[in-house]
Amino acid sequence: MRRILIPTDFTINSLQLVEYAILNFPDTKLDIVLIAGYRLPDTRWGVTHFHEREKIREQVSGKFKEAKRRIVLEHKNAIETISFELFTGVNSFAFQNFLEQINVDDAVVPSKKALFCPNSKWFDTTDFIKSNMKNVIETPIEISEEVTDKKFSLISLFNL
């Protein structure tokens, strides 16, 4: 079994990377770890009331959950689990420590910048993965309407 790290922006599009992982590791049971970056709050109140799982739950939409379920159904033989991890560090040292903790073997990342962060608190971990991991597979993923809608929505005006 292999543990694969895949960056996500909680869009159905980003789940294409899971399929690329399946394509790259045939005949292997995969333990997929979806990772997103989140900046810790600045206030003491914010830090003490910060719950990683809650933040992830807020981002996971019904459609995303449905798409994830469908992928697991389609590739039952290849996928063991799909789990989420939140990286809250700010530099490469923090990321290396994070990697030691989650203990992953490989990573599958998009070759072009394709992930969209819902607001300034969230960030794309692709660059951290590329610069800190040895076995990184870069794959093409398409940017669909789903991302562009969010990108140009009214709410994104406030995410300066």
Place this chain on the structure above:
Amino acid sequence: MQLRTKITSIFIVLTSLFLTGIFILIYYFSKTYTESEFYLRLSQRATIAAQAYLEADDMNLDIYDDIRIRHLQTLPNEKEVIYPVDAESKKPLVKMDKSLPERFYQQIFSEEYAELKKDDYYYTGLLYHDNEGDFIVVLSATDLYGFGKLDNLRNILIITFFISIIFIFILGRYYAKQALSPIAKIIKEVNSIRAESLSLRLETVNGKDELTQLATTFNNMLDRLQISFDLQNNFINNASHELRNPLTAILGQTEIALNKARTEEEYHSILQNIDREAARLDFLVNGLLKLAQTDFDSKGFLIEPIRLDEMLLHIKQNLDVSIPNNRIELNFEALPENEDAITLMGSESLLKVALGNILENACKFSNNKRVTVKIVSDAGYILLTIKDEGVGIPEDELKNIYEPFFRASNVRKIEGFGFGLPLAYRIIKMHAGEIRVVSQINKGTLVKIKLPNKDLENVPSLKL
């Protein structure tokens, strides 16, 4: 109306509304302040008047008058009236001025002070207690200075309003022109692009503003248009080229045959070559015909329930004949018990062509490595995944794979015409399905097909 005029007008209307609101507020508060200040002065004068007249026995009346006239300026049209009253029973002892409303006197009795404005006159009333009894002192005057000041303020505000509007109009027009000038430029540039000059692109500057995005969107659209134009041109070139090849071979062979008398074996061999080339031509023309059928005249297909697993078994049997060393593995582990869940309504012959082409491609481009086919049923849809471990499709060519005669750069050596996948794509679309290809070079290709099963309610209508 031009966008520029529209923006300026909206800007002017909004600003004038805002300015009007602000100016009305300024005028209203100035008026309230002036009035309250005048009432204060009136009440002070009423107190002085009361003390001057009613306490004249105790103090010198002349001194009071002197102070009033010298130090406290008399108000315009100032008039003072003193009425003796009985404060306990709240009744006047003499006849009062009836032109003033009764509530004014009542308020004086209850609160010992009252204010009133009637026409241009301001009135204040005081209840004064003296050793001689109770009195009501009513003092009235007009605020000529206050009115003058307010009139002046009103005129200033009106003039300022019109001057601001003129400035806003000029500035608004200028900035609207400045803001819209890139659009005018884009219009000019887009107008200059013709079918012959599709390679021209709009100038884009670095930035993330909407106009840069508009220019980039236009450029992307032009990219797609150019690609589709090129593909169309290529289609004709490729089709004629592919048709010409076997024809040239046939003509060459017949020419050789007719050149001189040949032996029977030679004629036999020549005829065999002609037969092979004619078969190739036949295959090509049939393929083109199917492509044309799915494109234009798609009526007349028999719609029937099809069990996808059975159809895949048939296709596999056929492929076992044409590609004997194929390694197609059908994975029916996740088949549902309800057979309707993997049954769809459609044209069997067309779907056979589509799935057959995809499976054949999977075998062909993976050099007969393992190909796994899996059927899953989920929420009214049949999900079919075909995975091979072949050469894959280069990243930048993925978007062109559904174009007829398009062949990826890494498979030119493998025989084929490039209309298998386009045909499959059209057939699946006709069955209200979806097809998606995930591929990585030298790793393999994953084809995902989603077709509605016959149980699905609100199924998108079949375009057959």
